[in-house]
Amino acid sequence: MEGQGLLYAIIIGAIAGWLAGEIKRGFGFGLIGNIIVGIVGALVGSWLFGVLGVSLGSGVIGQIITAVIGALVVLFIVGLIRRA
Numbered sequence: 001m002e003g004q005g006l007l008y009a010i011i012i013g014a015i016a017g018w019l020a021g022e023i024k025r026g027f028g029f030g031l032i033g034n035i036i037v038g039i040v041g042a043l044v045g046s047w048l049f050g051v052l053g054v055s056l057g058s059g060v061i062g063q064i065i066t067a068v069i070g071a072l073v074v075l076f077i078v079g080l081i082r083r084a
Contacts, residue, residue, distance in 0.1 A: 013038030016067030024075050045070025
């Protein structure tokens with residue numbers, strides 16, 4: 001991954017992680033944590049939508065929505081683990 005692609009992934013991850021934290025209150029992890037949650041969420045969302053055969057488009061907005069939905073899934077799983 002080149003420097004520009006890595007920066008792009010970090011920015012998308014930060015936006016997605018922050019949005020997921022705002023949607024699911026009580027799961028703010030700070031800037032670095034939000035970036036990590038967003039990047040992991042993007043991977044989970046891409047995999048999940050690929051399995052389901054769903055596509056949200058190929059633009060930045062589609063990538064952010066996919067990452068946010070994936071991050072929400074990740075936060076849901078983290079919530080289940082915290083309660084256990």
